[in-house]
Structure formats: structure tokens, C-alpha cells
Amino acid sequence: MHTISEQPVRVPPAAQVREERPVCAPGHRLVRWVFPPAAAAVPEVRHLLRDVLRVWRVGPDVIDTLLLAVSELVSNAVTHAAPVTRRVRVAVGLDGVRVRLEVSDDHPFRPQVLVEAGEDAESGRGLFIIGRAVADADGDMCVLPLGLGKTIRVRVPAVA
Structure with a gap:
């Protein structure tokens, strides 16, 4: 069991968790x-993400958006990157104003965000x-090498 701000957060046996609080940025949080x-x-x-965001008192609409994002991004990493990556890395940070979510893998393909798939597309x-x-x-959302x-990064205001 790993705790953040005195409230327990479930940790799956397969996951490794590290909480960091940068020395140079009081009040910032990163898991x-x-x-x-x-x-x-x-x-x-x-x-895990839901629990952390609730502890951080992030707005419920923001939580819903980030849960949608993390589900899709981790699912994409599992589906497309599994043959070439040993691990999927997820980070969430709060700077007091914005929540930052990042999902990283070792697959070299860098998708274009905000490109709509055709109406007949079965995926994408x-x-x-x-x-x-x-x-x-x-x-905002971006893809970083x-x-x-x-890494696919999503940043949203902490309160909707």
C-alpha cells in the first residue's frame, strides 16, 4: 500500500510506483x-489515477476527461507498443493550476493528435x-519524442 496525503492508494502488484515532490517547486505533486x-x-x-486525482481534489469533470485519456493512451500502448516495449510509463502531476498526464512507451511511431479518422474507419x-x-x-495534448x-502528454486545468 502506498499513501499520498495520508489517504491510501491501491497499488497493483505488477506496477512500480514512485511519488516525487520536486524540491524546487513547493506544492507541486508528481506520481x-x-x-x-x-x-x-x-x-x-x-x-490508481482516479484515487490520486480525488486526493488532490481535482474537479470531477477533469477526472472524467483524464480517465478517458489514460484508458485510451494505455490501451494504445498495450495494443501497439507491446512487441517493442518492456514497460508502459504513466505519470500524473499537479502544479496547483493544471494537471499533466503523460503516457510513454518505446514504440517509435508518433501518432498525429487531433487527426480525425475517416467515417468508415474501424479504428483510429x-x-x-x-x-x-x-x-x-x-x-492541450501533444506527442513528444x-x-x-x-510520450503523449495531456494538460488540463485542475478545476473545470
Whole structure:
């Protein structure tokens, strides 16, 4: 069991958790999880993220947006990056004003966010939907290079 602000947060046995509080930024919070690229990671990270955001008193609409985002991003990493990555890394931070969510993997493909899939597409709509939800929450989403892989970052105001 790992605690944040005196309230327990469930930790799955497969995940490694590290909480960091940067010395140079009082009041900032950061939690990181590392999961194997397996389907079981998706519901586990959703539960962990929900618990952390509630402890941090993030607004319920923001929590819903971030849970949608983390579900899709981790699911994408598990589905597409599993053959080339040993771990999926998830980080969530709060600077008092904005919540930052990052999902990283070692797959070299860097998708374009906010590109709508064709109306007949059977897949590929997830990032577009997340991008719209994040934009509706006055946030932003981007894809950043990370070594041979990538990080997809979502930032939204902590209160809707």
C-alpha cells in the first residue's frame, strides 16, 4: 500500500510506483507508475489515477476527461507498443493550476493528435476523441519524442 496525503492508494502488484515532490517547486505533486504492456494495466491505472486525482481534489469533470485519456493512451500502448516495449510509463502531476498526464512507451511511431479518422474507419478514432475532450476542457495534448519511443502528454486545468 502506498499513501499520498495520508489517504491510501491501491497499488497493483505488477506496477512500480514512485511519488516525487520536486524540491524546487513547493506544492507541486508528481506520481509515476510503470506497468508491463498488458491489458490488465488499463483498469489498474484507471483506478490508481482516479484515487490520486480525488486526493488532490481535482474537479470531477477533469477526472472524467483524464480517465478517458489514460484508458485510451494505455490501451494504445498495450495494443501497439507491446512487441517493442518492456514497460508502459504513466505519470500524473499537479502544479496547483493544471494537471499533466503523460503516457510513454518505446514504440517509435508518433501518432498525429487531433487527426480525425475517416467515417468508415474501424479504428483510429481514440486520439481524436481524447483530443476533442481535452480541448473542450481548455487543455492541450501533444506527442513528444522520448529516445526511440514517445510520450503523449495531456494538460488540463485542475478545476473545470
